[in-house]
Amino acid sequence: MTKIYVIGIGLIGGSMALDIQSHYEKATVFGIDANDNHLQEAIRLGIIQDKASIEDLVNADLVIVSVPVDIGLVLLPKVLDAIGEETLVIDVGSTKLPVCEAIENHAKRRNFMATHPIAGTEFSGPSAAIKGLFQDKTNIICEVEKTTFKLQERGMELFKKLGMRIRYMDPKSHDKHIAYVSHLSHISSFMLGKTVVEKEKDERDIFDMAGSGFESTVRLAKSSPAMWTPIFKQNKKHVVKSLEEYISNLTHFKKLLEDENYDEVFNEMQNTNRIKEILNGKK
Ligand code: NAP
16 A cells, blocks of 8 residues: 555544555555645654545545544544545544435445544544554444455555454444443543532642542543534434433442442442453453
């Protein structure tokens, strides 16, 4: 691969661009972004070599679409219209069913690969891009059979170089499962942050008293609302269901405390401790 275009040169797109430059010596990475300051910054940071436009995509070996998911829905058909016959287009959005449906009947559907790299931080923009972000992380690929075999191989080679494990999943299952392990975690963190900030109007006190527990639990509340609002909108059905279950657990826990049922309070936490084994197995 020599001509690589990244549309949306932020955390995910920028991190991919950095890794691609390490692994594909002959590659030139071009950036396309609605935000010209981001493009300038990405050139200055060495994330991309130059900026480009949609019309240039006809020459691309690989196009990575890494924009907020609502933008991706509108942009992807235009990207597929603009590419050449041999171009692979990868999207990395955090929801998969809407995008798979949006390009389902596009004449270049076979050039498209729907992916979700389970990697990231709470920061945005090109300055958040980091080398090695995807090492040992999982990449979920949906409807792989709809991508032409030769282009599947190109995508797989890239993910292997980035150090990723592959999981195949249908887009419906992806959106259902990701609502619990990612989308709910973000809402939980945002609302924990809100609850504490509203109570402790004197922010100095929060800062002084915040231990590593609060800091790590509230980390995701620093995430970008511009990225997360369209994710919650696109995955509303599953997110609402996961919230109902979470709220029911919170209400149950509150009731146990009100009833002074400390044996059950203990049991609730002990039963959940098995998360240690589950997550240790992942490392
Ligand atoms: P990000 O850092 O905010 O980068 C997105 C970039 O796209 C920004 O530079 C943004 O510019 C630009 N952009 C917005 N509208 C555009 C348009 N119409 N055309 C071209 N560029 C446009 O976001 P990110 O965290 O990398 O997320 C990108 C994608 O990856 C999203 O679909 C997200 O769901 C997915 N994802 C994120 C994570 C994560 O942890 N962050 C993990 C896995 C997947 P402005 O900032 O000026 O809007």
